[in-house]
Amino acid sequence: MYLILQYYVTPQSLQYDSTWADKDLSNMQCPESISLCYRSTRIYFGTMLEAIVSAGPKVKVIHSEIPTPGPDQVLIRVAVAAANPKDWKVPEWTGTEKNQGDDGAGFVEAVGTNVAGFKKGDRCAGFHETGSAGGTYGEYALFPAHLTLHVPSNMSFEEASTVPVTAGTAAVGLFATDGGLGLPSPASPASEPMPLVIYGASGSVGAFAVQLAKKANIHPLICVAGAGAKTIEHLLDHSKGDTIVDYRKSDKAVTQAISAALSGEPLKHALDTIAHGSTSTNIAGAMTDGGTIARTLPGEGELPNGVEQFQLSVSVVHTQQQDFGRDMYELFGQGLEHGWLEPRPFEIVRGGLNSVEKALIDLKAGKASAVKYVLRIDETDGLDGTA
Numbered sequence: 355m356y357l358i359l360q361y362y363v364t365p366q367s368l369q370y371d372s373t374w375a376d377k378d379l380s381n382m383q384c385p386e387s388i389s390l391c392y393r394s395t396r397i398y399f400g401t402m403l404e405a406i407v408s409a410g411p412k413v414k415v416i417h418s419e420i421p422t423p424g425p426d427q428v429l430i431r432v433a434v435a436a437a438n439p440k441d442w443k444v445p446e447w448t449g450t451e452k453n454q455g456d457d458g459a460g461f462v463e464a465v466g467t468n469v470a471g472f473k474k475g476d477r478c479a480g481f482h483e484t485g486s487a488g489g490t491y492g493e494y495a496l497f498p499a500h501l502t503l504h505v506p507s508n509m510s511f512e513e514a515s516t517v518p519v520t521a522g523t524a525a526v527g528l529f530a531t532d533g534g535l536g537l538p539s540p541a542s543p544a545s546e547p548m549p550l551v552i553y554g555a556s557g558s559v560g561a562f563a564v565q566l567a568k569k570a571n572i573h574p575l576i577c578v579a580g581a582g583a584k585t586i587e588h589l590l591d592h593s594k595g596d597t598i599v600d601y602r603k604s605d606k607a608v609t610q611a612i613s614a615a616l617s618g619e620p621l622k623h624a625l626d627t628i629a630h631g632s633t634s635t636n637i638a639g640a641m642t643d644g645g646t647i648a649r650t651l652p653g654e655g656e657l658p659n660g661v662e663q664f665q666l667s668v669s670v671v672h673t674q675q676q677d678f679g680r681d682m683y684e685l686f687g688q689g690l691e692h693g694w695l696e697p698r699p700f701e702i703v704r705g706g707l708n709s710v711e712k713a714l715i716d717l718k719a720g721k722a723s724a725v726k727y728v729l730r731i732d733e734t735d736g737l738d739g740t741a
């Protein structure tokens with residue numbers, strides 16, 4: 355366990371949180387020379403382990419400073435981090451070396467000065483801001499408070515860690531009016547049939563899209579999946595026309611099956627979470643009257659039938675769509691609490707931070723079928739099990 359010494363300095367004195375200090379500092383005086391320090395200055399001493407991902411993927415575990423939360427951030431002691439495909443893709447595409455973990459769950463360690471609603475010791479999960487310091491492949495991580503959610507007492511950190519990034523991606527793709535399909539949301543559900551294709555529905559983004567669309571009363575849901583279909587079958591409402599289309603037959607069969615599931619209704623919207631090869635073309639073949647496909651990856655050429663496509667980006671919840679993000683993560687917290695939002699099935703990749711590389715190699719190899727790889731940080735070599 356690494357000690358965190360938390361203190362702040364005023365013009366008169368040096369004050370500290372004695373429950374965290376390793377020695378008595380009560381007689382220390384603040385030198386006149388640092389009278390420009392303010393009460394809000396908080397400095398965390400100590401180092402932690404974190405995993406740095408580079409192209410390959412290659413991962414090294416290093417010692418780093420424990421990050422200090424900014425005014426609107428939550429510092430968590432990470433119990434479990436979950437791996438996402440972007441964690442190996444971004445280093446490969448950009449040549450950068452960073453702690454790429456964005457999904458995680460654990461205990462709140464400290465909160466920034468503007469943060470309400472979270473306090474030390476709370477169990478939470480959140481979406482770390484991609485590319486910034488304090489990723490979840492570390493003993494401590496930073497979440498923006500507006501993308502942090504409380505974990506229900508009956509839910510494990512493993513389960514909770516599967517939610518933030520991909521549920522957020524699904525929400526942006528479906529509901530955002532700027533950067534998404536702008537479909538009716540759970541706050542203002544659909545009142546008439548509105549067919550929606552979710553391509554890759556057994557994947558993490560896809561499975562959350564199924565659940566969020568259902569909450570928004572969007573039906574029929576036409577869910578394209580393969581071996582992982584069994585993990586979403588129970589989420590469908592067959593009485594409203596929801597169905598599964600198996601992508602493993604042929605491209606033509608997929609388009610035909612989508613068309614058949616429409617029962618004459620026009621298909622105007624689709625979320626393509628795979629967005630690779632023929633996936634969007636398969637959807638567009640069933641969009642006989644135009645339509646729009648939101649893709650998780652860039653377009654790969656024009657689509658038939660005048661179908662429009664755009665690439666969504668979940669990172670908007672960190673930037674121009676923070677209010678939308680706040681509403682959605684509050685909704686996710688409620689959904690987990692009330693049971694209408696399920697976490698994804700997970701597989702623990704043993705070895706904590708030392709196994710981030712294995713998790714990412716397996717993700718890159720396409721081995722993850724309807725499963726989220728998660729890492730327990732306390733299994734990392736060099737920790738004593740209390741981090």
Ligand SMILES: NC(=O)c1ccc[n+]([C@@H]2O[C@H](COP(=O)([O-])OP(=O)(O)OC[C@H]3O[C@@H](n4cnc5c(N)ncnc54)[C@H](OP(=O)(O)O)[C@@H]3O)[C@@H](O)[C@H]2O)c1
Pocket residue numbers: 438439440443519520523553554555556557558559560578579580581582583601627628633649650651665666667668669722723724725
């Ligand atoms: N733009 C953004 O902001 C953003 C955000 C998050 C993710 N993404 C991207 O979105 C993609 C999906 O992410 P994810 O986390 O959902 O991935 P994931 O959970 O790892 O996806 C795995 C699933 O993909 C399914 N799959 C593979 N090939 C398929 C195909 N041809 N047709 C239908 N399903 C297929 C598999 O289904 P079966 O097991 O049933 O075969 C598997 O369950 C990734 O490329 C990721 O990088 C983008």
